[in-house]
Amino acid sequence: MNRTLSILFLATSFLGFSKGRELLPSVWIIKDSISEKIHPDSVQLVFNVDDLYNQLMLNQHAAIVQVKIDGKSKKYTITDKHPIFRFPLAKGKHRLAFYINANFNEIYLEREFMGKHHYEIGLNFQGSSNSGKQILVEKPVIYLYSEKEEAFHLKVKTSAALQFTYPAYSNEWVGTSSPNGTIQLNGTKYPYLFWDAQLPVNQVNLDWNFADQLEGSHVMAYLENQLDKIGFNEKEKADFITYWGPRMQKMKHLQVLWMQNKSIDPIASLEISPNFKQNRIYLVFRETSQWNEQTPEIRISSPEPMDRSGNYLVEWGGMEIEPNL
Incomplete structure (x- = not known):
């Protein structure tokens, strides 16, 4: 026996929606049905x-939703093709909290759940107050390497505000x-060639659940390894390590994420003529007072080796993130 109840439950205010999402609350009941397959004392x-406008960038990588159920934490992985997760509860009143990262507000849902009911619930993560902050x-x-001397035109394509370039950059470098x-x-x-830029923090979607976690005393060995x-040569490696x-x-403790190639494009892309293979690697790190709990299904993403054949470029950069972001 299935009986469907049409219920719309708004757990949070309609304030603060991003453009184009005005009609979606943070959390709502899509469907509430009764099923004979569910125990009278249980709820599914x-x-x-909902990531209609790709704010979570699920088309580029999976995300971890951290869920607190009456104060107890669980983690669920969502992807572009499967943005769904589920769990059972005992019937009764429960308080749920859902968190992606500091770029998005935490979502809260507190209500009475009825036994034998199957609830389908929509979640819409909305930009937090951190979204106005800037990071460098x-x-x-x-670095450019070619099989012979080669004339080139190179553009940095970014919506970020360029702060400093060397040599001077005027729409492109020609050399x-x-x-x-x-x-x-x-x-x-x-x-x-050097550039740096100020970027709104909400343009960088970071999931620290996938970070390497280490002590500061181990940094040098970690970076060298x-x-x-990745395949840095000695000069590139020395430049990188002496900077970071x-x-x-x-x-004392820090978390480290690596961005590589296409994952960097939302920050900036490079347009070069003639074509050079692009090897791009960004280091992102923050100081932390405690480690994240990393469950077995979370796989730390490691950078892949570079392709140093033919005409190619190597770009490295990075960001230090405030501990609370």
């Missing part, structure tokens, strides 16, 4: 995360690359 909850995309430097990595612009030689796996290492090793 199925949650569907630091030290993206671009000549070489096999040993030397770049010539207007008769002057450079080891790399990771960069060797001193700052990171001062932290």
Whole structure:
């Protein structure tokens, strides 16, 4: 026997919706039905995360929804193709909280759940007050390597506000690359091209559940090991470690995320002519007072080795994130 009840439950205010999502609350009951397959003292909850405008960037990576059920935590993985998770509860009144990351407000749902009921519930994560904050995309430097001297045009395509470039950047860099990595612009030689930019924090979707977690005293060995796996040459590795290492090793505990290639495109993409293979790697880290609990189904994403064949570029940069973001 199935009996469907049409119920709309708004657990949070309609204030603060992003453009184009005005009609969606944070949480609502899609369907409430009674099923003979469910025990009279039990409830089945199925949650569907609405990401119509791809704010969660599920088309690029999975996300972890952290759920607190009457204060006890569980974690569920959602993807673009399967933005659904479920769990049973005992009948009665429960308080639920749902959290993705600091870019989105936590969602709360408190209500009485009836025995034998099957609830389908929609979730709509909305931008938090952190979304107005700015973070600095630091030290993206671009090395160019070509099989012979090669004239190039290179553009940094970003909505972020460029802060400083070297050499001077005016819509593009125009110069000549070489096999040993030397770049010539207007008769002057450079080891790399440099830019940095201010970026709204809500343009970077970070999930610290997938972070490497380490102590500051282990930073140098960790970076050397990771960069060797990625395929940095000695100069690139020295440039990278001497920039990030001193700052990171001062932290007692830290979490580290790696962004690579297409995952960096929402921050900035590179347009180069003629075509160069692009090897891009960004380091993202923050100091933390405690480790995240990482369950077995959470797989830490490690950077892949670079392709250093033919004409190619190497870009590295990164961001230090405030502990509460």
